[in-house]
Amino acid sequence: MAYSTSAPPILMFQPMAGIRFWYHTSADATAAADLSGFISNGYFLGMRVGDVVFHKDSTSDATAMTTHKVIGANSSTGAIDLSDGVVVGSATNTD
Secondary structure (H helix, E strand, O other): OOOOOOOOOEEEEOOOOOOOEEEEEEOOOHHHHOOOOOEOOHHHHOOOOOOEEEEEEOOOOOOOEEEEEEEEEOOOOOOEEEOOOEEEOOOOOOO
């Protein structure tokens, strides 16, 4: 799947100053979210370098959530470059 501007990240928390926290869910795997420019309109949404993005692959309940940092923002195209995803908790239930 490719990122869809009709299902953009949601701003979860914005302090008076500092980084913002975003949440994005889609059928895109973490590997897709890791690609440069995945969120093609992120700059226009208000994403800036240093912001944090939580990404959840919606294709399975067993998919872990990952966290990414915005490491690049293109003000002319709107594209955002995210860091490689880091798993936030496990999606495995062994009991």
